Amino acid sequence: MDFTFTEEQHQFQDSLQRFVRKDYDFERRRAIIASDAGWSREVWQQLAEMGVMALALPEAYDGFGGGGFDTLLVMEALGRGMVVEPYLATVVLGAGVLIDAGSAAQRQAVLPAVAAGERLLALAHDEPGQRYASSTIATTAQAVDGGYRIDGQKSVVLHGAEADQLIVSARTAGDVRDAQGISLFLVDATAPGVERFGYPTQDGLRAASIRFNNVRVGADALIGTEHEALAVIEKALDRGIAALCAEAVGNMTATIEATVGYLKTRKQFGVPIGTFQALQHRAVDMYLHAEQARSMAYLAAAKLEAPSGERRQAVSAAKVLVSQSAHFVGQQAVQLHGGIGVTDELAVSHYFKRLTMISMLFGDADFHLDRFGQHLAA
Amino acid sequence: MRQLHLSTASEAPKLDAQMVAMATPYAECGMDLNFTPDEQRFRADVRAFIDANLPTAIRDKVLNGKRLSKDDFLTWHKILYRQGWVAANWPVEFGGTGWTAVQQHIFSEEAADAGAPGLMPFGLVMVAPVIMAFGNRAQQEYFLPRILSGEDWWCQGYSEPGSGSDLASLKTRAERVGDKYIVNGQKTWTTLGQYADWIFCLVRTSVDARKQEGISFLLIDMKTPGIQVRPIIMLDGEHEVNEVWFDNVEVPVQNLVGEENKGWTYAKFLLGHERTGIAEVGRSKRRLKRLKDIAARQCGTDGRPLIEDLRFRDRIAQVEIELMALEITNLRVIAAEMEKKAPGPEASLLKIRGSEIQQTLSELLMLALGSDALPYQEAALDAGYDGPLAGPDYAAPLAGQYFNTRKTTIYGGSNEIQKNIISKMILGF
Numbered sequence A: 001m002d003f004t005f006t007e008e009q010h011q012f013q014d015s016l017q018r019f020v021r022k023d024y025d026f027e028r029r030r031a032i033i034a035s036d037a038g039w040s041r042e043v044w045q046q047l048a049e050m051g052v053m054a055l056a057l058p059e060a061y062d063g064f065g066g067g068g069f070d071t072l073l074v075m076e077a078l079g080r081g082m083v084v085e086p087y088l089a090t091v092v093l094g095a096g097v098l099i100d101a102g103s104a105a106q107r108q109a110v111l112p113a114v115a116a117g118e119r120l121l122a123l124a125h126d127e128p129g130q131r132y133a134s135s136t137i138a139t140t141a142q143a144v145d146g147g148y149r150i151d152g153q154k155s156v157v158l159h160g161a162e163a164d165q166l167i168v169s170a171r172t173a174g175d176v177r178d179a180q181g182i183s184l185f186l187v188d189a190t191a192p193g194v195e196r197f198g199y200p201t202q203d204g205l206r207a208a209s210i211r212f213n214n215v216r217v218g219a220d221a222l223i224g225t226e227h228e229a230l231a232v233i234e235k236a237l238d239r240g241i242a243a244l245c246a247e248a249v250g251n252m253t254a255t256i257e258a259t260v261g262y263l264k265t266r267k268q269f270g271v272p273i274g275t276f277q278a279l280q281h282r283a284v285d286m287y288l289h290a291e292q293a294r295s296m297a298y299l300a301a302a303k304l305e306a307p308s309g310e311r312r313q314a315v316s317a318a319k320v321l322v323s324q325s326a327h328f329v330g331q332q333a334v335q336l337h338g339g340i341g342v343t344d345e346l347a348v349s350h351y352f353k354r355l356t357m358i359s360m361l362f363g364d365a366d367f368h369l370d371r372f373g374q375h376l377a378a
Numbered sequence B: 001m002r003q004l005h006l007s008t009a010s011e012a013p014k015l016d017a018q019m020v021a022m023a024t025p026y027a028e029c030g031m032d033l034n035f036t037p038d039e040q041r042f043r044a045d046v047r048a049f050i051d052a053n054l055p056t057a058i059r060d061k062v063l064n065g066k067r068l069s070k071d072d073f074l075t076w077h078k079i080l081y082r083q084g085w086v087a088a089n090w091p092v093e094f095g096g097t098g099w100t101a102v103q104q105h106i107f108s109e110e111a112a113d114a115g116a117p118g119l120m121p122f123g124l125v126m127v128a129p130v131i132m133a134f135g136n137r138a139q140q141e142y143f144l145p146r147i148l149s150g151e152d153w154w155c156q157g158y159s160e161p162g163s164g165s166d167l168a169s170l171k172t173r174a175e176r177v178g179d180k181y182i183v184n185g186q187k188t189w190t191t192l193g194q195y196a197d198w199i200f201c202l203v204r205t206s207v208d209a210r211k212q213e214g215i216s217f218l219l220i221d222m223k224t225p226g227i228q229v230r231p232i233i234m235l236d237g238e239h240e241v242n243e244v245w246f247d248n249v250e251v252p253v254q255n256l257v258g259e260e261n262k263g264w265t266y267a268k269f270l271l272g273h274e275r276t277g278i279a280e281v282g283r284s285k286r287r288l289k290r291l292k293d294i295a296a297r298q299c300g301t302d303g304r305p306l307i308e309d310l311r312f313r314d315r316i317a318q319v320e321i322e323l324m325a326l327e328i329t330n331l332r333v334i335a336a337e338m339e340k341k342a343p344g345p346e347a348s349l350l351k352i353r354g355s356e357i358q359q360t361l362s363e364l365l366m367l368a369l370g371s372d373a374l375p376y377q378e379a380a381l382d383a384g385y386d387g388p389l390a391g392p393d394y395a396a397p398l399a400g401q402y403f404n405t406r407k408t409t410i411y412g413g414s415n416e417i418q419k420n421i422i423s424k425m426i427l428g429f
């Protein structure tokens, strides 16, 4: 058993945290999310120069060959500053799929560009009415002319309007809810027939609805084995969840620091409100939630390469606990700030909104409680 | 009030023998959870009037969570004014309805259910009772008819940056010079102050006494030179509250309510009134309906309607049960109030549970959306928006409402402060 990070990992996280603290303060973030693009290419380049994108990519494609814990360190640091740049969409989800299932040619064409910060990816998987069921896919890919024709509607594609390339799940066989018959395709975001409607999300990030109207791709666009993509998708989403858990831990750490700091300085009735024991205990509960969440974020990261059943269970367990913690910590942080907690002006409401959305992304606590519980009956 | 209501006779479940046995002793005590025939007739009249007179455009905005304008609020206010129903809580001699507390409750329940916008409480419910109880004849004759007709929009100037829960520490100064007060300082969190014609303020008129004893209750015209209103944007991106700054603002002494340095007594009187409606049972019932409606329309993970997902259904059932209990508790407090008049510390109970239920409902409404909760489509909050939508048409306001509803456990005396009140006043700690 070893819960220590290596010296290198420490140094890496320190420098990333320093960057977030100094070059990505709350006002900078506010300006970025208010901009038309909603993210900063300059920040993205800086992250690339620090090796953030390359860290978890394979060495053969200009990466450093890092693993789940390296992603965790990155996400935790990004979570502390609520960094909105598309690391999750591009590196964890997008590159993750190609690492797991892409052909050598696909990896070569995409991953080095991702490592250099020159390519954005998005996973176009969610659909209207899917509600977290990863095998519910109505979008179709029909084999035509030695390639495929994609038609359908994707929703809430994280950073879908900014991405250069989309990884699209589509049905090549079977019915809407079948586990079999799903395939993945690498599609140029500007290909004819791809219609994107981008919008900001509640937490200051970006997402898009994407329509595919008679979009033609070659056979070489297929990622992995035809009809067999569900396992790849589920693994990608589990990576995404593990990353979100780590982000939540970083966010909660910052949220609790801000709240405890506020309790120590805000005075009412002639004393700092932190002298009221009712509030101290509330802050303690926030701390307990965050520590339990940290443990589960570690567990999820540790199990990403385990056999799929074990991985699923660990990741769902983590998502249940982290979602619940995120709700409690976010809500109480607002409450303990009083009126100022519900204003746009202070960072705490933004931390709260991001925590809320993290708790719902890729399955809320109820969904994962159900997924976790399935092994009880098995 | 002896009669309380749970369900109408036709909906009432058949009682099994054991329940009848349990119910009997209560029946002998005269307890009856049904409304009287008179009250039921009253409810029918109210419902018919609202159905016939609430403009559809306003109702649709309320039911669909769209933005309401100042005009929308005033339109509904004036419709009720013309009917003589705008001041449910006022005695007849001032132009009120003279309704019993039960009738007031029935009215607010019906109005909420129908999708009527809430009446602004600042004039009708907050300042008017203070003017009636402590104001002089001239103040009553000038202000009350204007509140009634909707001519004046009022806002509440209590809180300050340094004085929230500890309101009595407020610092805004009013110095008497001749026949004027000169007011300097800052109020904050002033709800809809951007629309207001008048503000009622707690100001410090003496620094010598105990902090509660140097406070006065002043009525200030918002058009007076030296007043500046600055917006505070809430976490959902909306402009709902404000800072109000006073820089040498001259207020005629005639605008002092009651006696100088007695304002704290009046404020406590007012806070009691602020809490009675705060259970928001009617509004929560409407939100519960909306939740069931949306859960029936949203897809669950297995493709069937979300409302058939047992885990989600249990959550709805749980909050419905909490709301049933709150409704009866609310009626119990109302019944007690009809005997004693001013609401007592039990009102704190209504504030705590009422606000928590509002928060739970708003959370479930958001959770019902799944990933459709993510898009922030600010423009879709305006009625008549017909641009592209990122999700189902009912989705756009729900996450914002969840964020916004966090305020309910903070304002009107935070829930922590309400618990302090209950522990002191009821439990005797």
Ligand SMILES: Cc1cc2nc3c(=O)[nH]c(=O)nc-3n(C[C@H](O)[C@H](O)[C@H](O)COP(=O)(O)OP(=O)(O)OC[C@H]3O[C@@H](n4cnc5c(N)ncnc54)[C@H](O)[C@@H]3O)c2cc1C
Binding pocket: A266, A268, A269, A273, A276, A278, A279, A335, A336, A337, A338, A339, A340, A342, B155, B156, B157, B158, B159, B161, B162, B163, B164, B165, B166, B188, B189, B190, B191, B241, B407, B410, B411, B412, B413, B414, B415, B416, B417, B420
């Ligand atoms: C949306 C909104 C609208 C409002 N509208 C108005 C308005 O129109 N007019 C107006 O005058 N005011 C208004 N308010 C102000 C509101 O009344 C105050 O926000 C409230 O009294 C809390 O004060 P505060 O914000 O300064 O928080 P603080 O008093 O600083 O409280 C911070 C935290 O400490 C806790 N706390 C404080 N004291 C104690 C204690 N003794 N024991 C335990 N816990 C304690 C609080 O519960 C809270 O969690 C509004 C507020 C909001 C959010």
